[in-house]
Amino acid sequence: MKKAIALLLMASIVLMSSFAGGSQEDVVAADSSATTVTFVFADGDAGAKESINEIVNRFNSSHEGMRVEIQPGNGGNYTEFVRTKDSVGEFPDVVEMRGEAAMYIRAGKLAPLPAELTDLFLSPMVIDGNVYTVALAGENTNGIIYNKAYFDEHGLTEPQSYDEFIELCQTIEDLGDMDPLVVGGGDLWHLGFLFNKCWDDQVISLDPDFIAHCYSGEKDFSDPSVKAAIEELVQIMAYAQTGWASTPDAQITTFLVNDMAAMMYSGTHMFTQILSADPDFELGWFAIPSPDGKVRLVGGSGISGLAVSTECQSDPAKWEVAIEFLKFFYAPENYGIYCDTLSAIPATKDAPVSNGLPVLQEVITATGEADSLSPMWNSKSGINELPPDFRNFTYKTAVEVLLGQRTIDSACEELNKTWAVAASSFNPVTGQGIN
């Protein structure tokens, strides 16, 4: 009897392990002589996935003895995906890092990149004298993308000041054909685009180190500038379409190309998406000036980008492949594929020639002329790095204000409370929580 149970268990283990073996087999079989590095990136966008696949294929076919193996994140929950890989000790060799990059750097999981690679970039983010990530593209410059045909038809022009922008929204609303602004508030990070604009306008314009001053205790979120930022957000969001709170980012293109909304506030990656939904759509772009008349844009390099793990670094052969691959990736003839597909602003000095979307050129010009160009508030590092869970909390609290669940004053109070807890375990100014 015991034998039978033992047999049963044995059989199941054999069955399982045959599959366990099976999955590892073909990895080895692919090219046993080549040094293989694993590469994980967030493939939430079909275009990004295709273009990166293409560059990897080019690399693998042109580099004998070297191999990059893609392990796609399958869209969805990329953060959890990387976390899982890390927790079971399968942290990839080359990995796309997003907002959580700083945590991985502190945990010692990312290796400082060599100058031969980082020298290729315009303004790589330096943390404690090292560069750990190289941006996939310049920080996504947000601006108003609008329906040019509709603007022309009604004689609407690009606003030259913040007040003119609000007037413009009101005019479109009064015309009544479509909503002035489409917002994908169902995705917090999308709402973050607008929040960041208001934050830059009202808070950063007065104190670029506001977050650092919160850590040191000199300032808090009851500051008038924070209230002003939320007020500005409320003012702009009054022109968003009904249903913004449940509209996902993935849907806002549909509003624009179907004449349901005249404008959206998003990044350059939208250009290709809009044109693929409607090739005849006439795109227009402008930056919303700040109330003080200056133009503040998101740009330069943030903390997100491609990184190499310290584990990879400890194996010289793999390290060589990883660095070689990254250099190859950012070579103009390869990097151009990525930038063109995503209408991304190149982050490299030797920038690939753009495929000539005039509107993208307009954005690049605008970033050159802007009064200030900085990463998103949650993409900064050093003393201005946000505590790990603070960004989402802020956005959610802002949504509560926008939906009338909370007053601005109580929102600021909530932010203060959460900040106090967060900063007690993470404070780059005092060094708390940073080993």
Place this chain on the structure above:
Amino acid sequence: MSVGRKARTIDWILVIVAAVLAFIFIYPVLFALMSAFKSNGDILRAPAAPPTSFYTQNFVDLFQMSDFGTAIVNTIFLTVVSECLIICIVPMAAYAIERRRSRFTGFLYTFFIAGMMVPFHLYMFPLFREMKVFGIFGTMAGPIVSYIAGSISFGTLLYCSFLKGIPLEIEEASVIDGCTPFQTFWKITFRLLGPCNASMVILNGLGIWNDYLMPYLVLPSGRAKTITVEIAGFVGQFTARWDIVFAGTIISIVPALAIFCAFQKYFVKGITAGAAKG
């Protein structure tokens, strides 16, 4: 209703009420079915309208843009292997608990049932790390062992109450005939567990068939995982291909529905004797 009686008006009213309710219940599925044959644009533009033509591009895209065939095979493999092992392991334990009553088995019963209450997200990462230690992370065996462990709670509940309804006399007779307890169980009792096994496979198998987070995070990346994971892959951060999602949805429901319909009678019998009595 007793046989032979003539249908009265009230009977017809009940049928009509049932039909209306059934339509409401089934509408979201019909919606998915209709949308599976419409383009993404049409789904958004005219959501209530039926498809205008027999548009099958979504199904073509589904198989072209993802390795959906492999995903189907994987899903079948995970479900079948898990269920086979579950049917080998769980009834045996329930049998021992139910037939050999003591303070220890009483404790075991409660201990097993309590597992139902542990939220998966609480122990997810330690579980993954453990899988890694056993060398089964990134293999089919990872989800399978977890599914087996996860089935024990509900399985114990179901089998124990079903076993209460099986008379002891049959087993006692076989013991007198010189069968070992093991033989008694597999040769006599197990054969009477058919309906209960059907309930277990349908209720529990469905959870495995439809699972998302576990296969998404545990199965090896870089290749197709399971049906649900592949479907979810079409709802990305920047783009949502609802048309393909619905095509995949329809494909994922069909086998589940077929199995349910085929074993319906058996399944209900198992529930009647098992879960219904708690």
Place this chain on the structure above:
Amino acid sequence: MLGRKSRIDKTLVAFISPALVFYLLFIIVPTVGSLYYSFTSWDGINPNVNFIGLANYKEIVTSARFGNALKNTVVLTVFISLFENAIALALAILVDRVFKLKNLFRSLFYIPVLISGIVSGFIWKVMYNYSFGVINAMLKSAGLEALMQDWLGNTHLTLIMIGIVLVWKGAGYYMIIYLASLQSISSDILEAAEIDGASAWHKFTKITLPLISGAFTINFTLSLINGLKVFDQINVMTDGGPGFTSETLVYLLYKVGFNEGRQGFGTAVGVVLLVIILVLNTLQQKFLRKREVQV
């Protein structure tokens, strides 16, 4: 009846050990293993884990976000438990009584159960959509534009809308259990009551309901546990939003722990949730068992 005493234990061990081994290894060990992290400020990534004692639990007591998640969990669970059972029982009685197409109706009501949680969330998310959703489109074509809503974006409705999806998806399951229980009531009892002149309502409350109390117990237990653990639909439909409107305890544990880099706090939330489930379930068992009639 399994034999002599000394052999019994061996038999018991042999029968139980496979299940016990799987259960211990893949549920109990990782659960206990995670407990430790609830006493740390671990971010989930850093190899250095700082022990901070009960600080996470203290934070839970004062955290408004936790309080909100607890409230949402209670609302959602009560809604689901009540409606799932009420609708399931009504459907079961209906299917039991129809004189035609019994199997067809049973299957139709069961179909939503077959759909995965994630996918059911997708389907309803598309249907609920304000601008492109079928519900608003139907209201519009029926001339009921005043009733059009941003179903998932209206903070007063969001939780209920999620609840409706769960009730829709779960009712068929509980219906089968009620139905099975109803069909196991011998017709003799009901006929005898009829002869005694009992009214239909009387028969239902005095005979049927007590006789299906076993099904009540199991259904309420299962729907309570499932309600407390809802995850997939929230993940797909609202991501806990708008704001914190649909953030439940499971969702908070997941979001804070895995997504916002506070694994220690998230785990503590999970532990509290586990304790809540255990306590509620024990209370419920005591209450329902008392009312049960042994069949």
